[in-house]
Each structure stands twice: as C-alpha cells, then as structure tokens.
Amino acid sequence: MSYEAVVLVSFGGPERPEDVLPFLANVTRGRGVPPERLAEVAEHYQHFGGVSPINQQNRDLLAALGADFAANGLDLPIYWGNRNWHPMLADTVGRMRDDGVRSALAFVTSAYGGYSSCRQYQEDIAAARAAVGADAPVIDKIRQFWDHPGFVEPHADAVRHAAATLDPARRSTTRLVFTAHSIPTSMAATAGPTGGRYEAQLRETARLVAAAAAPDLPYDLVWQSRSGPPQVPWLEPDVNDHLTALAADGVTSVVVSPIGFVSDHLEVVWDLDNEAADTAKRLGLDFVRAGTPGTDPRFVSMIRELVTERLNPADTRPQPGLGSLPVWDTCPADCCPPPRRRP
Missing domain, CATH: 3.40.50.1400 (Rossmann fold)
Known part of the structure; x- marks a missing residue:
C-alpha cells in the first residue's frame, strides 16, 4: 500500500x-x-x-x-x-x-x-x-x-551521562534502576503467542541499555505509576519500595532510567523527580535520573x-533490532487482548 x-x-x-x-x-x-x-x-x-x-x-x-x-x-x-x-x-x-x-x-x-x-x-x-x-x-x-538503535542509544547515553555525575568512589555500591509503567499482572500474563510481550521487551531493553552504558553496574527493572484499584495486583516492585530495599542492602547511589518512556512527561517528572527522589533522600541514597530520548x-x-x-x-523491511527477541511488522488481530474486567 x-x-x-x-x-x-x-x-x-x-x-x-x-x-x-x-x-x-x-x-x-x-x-x-x-x-x-x-x-x-x-x-x-x-x-x-x-x-x-x-x-x-x-x-x-x-x-x-x-x-x-x-x-x-x-x-x-x-x-x-x-x-x-x-x-x-x-x-x-x-x-x-x-x-x-x-x-x-x-x-x-x-x-x-x-x-x-x-x-x-x-x-x-x-x-x-x-x-x-x-x-x-x-x-x-x-x-x-523497543530494541531499535535510535531508541536504545539515547537511553544508554543518558545513563552514561547521569552515572558520571555520581561520586566515582562509590561506584562499587552504585545500582542502575530501570523503570516502566506498571500494569495489572493479568495484562502482563496474557496467554498465547503474544503473552508477556510487554515485560519481556522491557527486560531486553534494560539489558541492552545496561550493556552499552554501564556494564560494570548491576541493574534491576522495577515499576512505577500504578493507578488501578488497590485490590487488583499489578507488576511489582514499585520503584520506591525497591529503593528502600537497595538502601538496606548497602547500596549508596542509584541511577534511575525510565526506559518505559520516550519523553520526560508528568509520570517521569513527578513519580521519579519528585516522589522517588524524595524517597532516596530520606534513605540517604545519592540519586540521579537519566533522561529520555525526547527529540x-x-x-x-x-x-x-x-x-x-x-x-x-x-x-x-523488517530491519533487525539490537536485541534477540523477534521483530515483526504488523500485529495479528488477536494480539495482546485486554485483561478481563472483574465484576
């Protein structure tokens, strides 16, 4: 066409x-x-x-x-x-x-x-x-x-630049924390050939960005911006809970990279630059947030x-990405169905 x-x-x-x-x-x-x-x-x-x-x-x-x-x-x-x-x-x-x-x-x-x-x-x-x-x-x-060089490389450069602002003497106790928008676990665990695509792709992006930007730093993928009813389980851990656990384990510094996002919109500047940064300050963690691709x-x-x-x-078409997951051009009609609503 x-x-x-x-x-x-x-x-x-x-x-x-x-x-x-x-x-x-x-x-x-x-x-x-x-x-x-x-x-x-x-x-x-x-x-x-x-x-x-x-x-x-x-x-x-x-x-x-x-x-x-x-x-x-x-x-x-x-x-x-x-x-x-x-x-x-x-x-x-x-x-x-x-x-x-x-x-x-x-x-x-x-x-x-x-x-x-x-x-x-x-x-x-x-x-x-x-x-x-x-x-x-x-x-x-x-x-x-998710694994296109034009998406991965700006995230990797942002992580590299953010990490460079932290105390190099604390490099051995620095952690890289990737975040993305949490979703209901029922949505994340959709059955069939397209099930689990969201989380799997995010984990692949996290791996690619970490390898390019800071291969010496351990990293985690955690979640942010939960918005659903409290009785519905969503992907965890939340970034604030994870920062608390890291501080208890002796981590002194964190680089937070919002790989789930393409720009610094409100869920980045509020949930991370305000809430997560406040959590880190309370815990005594050095905190820096990496940027997003933007323009x-x-x-x-x-x-x-x-x-x-x-x-x-x-x-x-199609050009291979940097990762190991399959790349396709169009999605089947039954791809990624919505989760069932609870009565």
Whole structure:
C-alpha cells in the first residue's frame, strides 16, 4: 500500500488547570479508579500549574520530525492526535480526510507491545476512523521499536551521562534502576503467542541499555505509576519500595532510567523527580535520573526509518533490532487482548 501522510498518536495531557479533571476522567473511564486516587493524581498536575509537559514535547517532536523529513527528501505531511486530550485523534482523522488523505502511517509514542502500550492505540485508531465514517483514511500503525538503535542509544547515553555525575568512589555500591509503567499482572500474563510481550521487551531493553552504558553496574527493572484499584495486583516492585530495599542492602547511589518512556512527561517528572527522589533522600541514597530520548536526532531519524520500512517494504523491511527477541511488522488481530474486567 502507498501512504500519503504520517500521524503522531500519543497519550495527551492537560494544558490548563481546568483541563485536569476532565482529562483524568477520559484516562480512567471504566477502570474503577477510586475518586481519592483521581484527586491525588490531579494534585500532581496542579503542582505544575495544571499543565502536562507531554503536549509541548509532542510539538517539539513534530517540528524535529518535519525538519528531518525535509532534509531527507521524505515528502509526507505529519499530523498529530491524542488518546485522551486535545487534539483528539478523531478530530485529527477528520482533518486528514478533509485534506484528501486516503492512507497514513501512525507512529505511536510507546515503544513496547502489550494491551495498553500497543493494542489499545490500535483500538483508538479504529474508533477514530469509525467516528469519521466510511471515507476516513486507512491508518496502519508502525511497528514497535523497543530494541531499535535510535531508541536504545539515547537511553544508554543518558545513563552514561547521569552515572558520571555520581561520586566515582562509590561506584562499587552504585545500582542502575530501570523503570516502566506498571500494569495489572493479568495484562502482563496474557496467554498465547503474544503473552508477556510487554515485560519481556522491557527486560531486553534494560539489558541492552545496561550493556552499552554501564556494564560494570548491576541493574534491576522495577515499576512505577500504578493507578488501578488497590485490590487488583499489578507488576511489582514499585520503584520506591525497591529503593528502600537497595538502601538496606548497602547500596549508596542509584541511577534511575525510565526506559518505559520516550519523553520526560508528568509520570517521569513527578513519580521519579519528585516522589522517588524524595524517597532516596530520606534513605540517604545519592540519586540521579537519566533522561529520555525526547527529540534526540537518533530517535527522530528512527521514526523516519520506520516510516521508510513501510514505504519500501521489499527493500527495507523488517530491519533487525539490537536485541534477540523477534521483530515483526504488523500485529495479528488477536494480539495482546485486554485483561478481563472483574465484576
């Protein structure tokens, strides 16, 4: 198939204090999140004036991607639509239709497989197309990129630079801690050939980044940003609990790397730069947080390369990643189903 545009699909975030609660209502609809948890998360956003960094980060990525496309002769318009806040994906798809776009590729700002990190975005795309109607453009999601050099290498450089700020005399008691968004264990343990994809890919990314950035440091993969009902088990340990355990084991310094994320949005700057940093301070741990790819030129070029794979499949698809897990171009229709809701 030929493609006439690219659409950046992301999570979205509030940009005014009055946006916060409606945004959170969109995020948590149908998930049974307690009102007190919503109020707690809303306060996190109000700490930053009710503005999430993610939309501006996406605007910066769009600008960088447009410049990269132009510099490399890739003549495709780039659109942007969000899952949970403006610009909403359905509105964007409607604008694409009005502009005469009949087919497009979607780049999703999530590197990994799994329901909430991949399949749900495909459902969002399908729902947006259905809302626009029969003349909505066909939109195909670009493949996952957890082990692509353009994703791994910026994370590795960030870890290397962060570790260099710590006391070298404490190197032997320094630990590298990778984090990603926790998910329900029922979602992580989905049966079938695509089961366990999210956690397995994250562990592969952690291995690749650690080997490239700090092969002498022991490392762990832990979890952050749990948001579900307390009675539902999620992946553990939480990063704050893990820091407590590390301090008890004699670790003196930690480098925290949020490999589950592509930019420094609110779950990074609040959950890590505030909560985890406060935990480390209370425990007497030296703490430094590594950055995320953001608009690193290698990450931007990666997106163009993934687009080119789909434009020229006979020549360039699929390119192998740095890791040992299989790489594929499209997901089967039954890939990564949602977890069953408890009654």
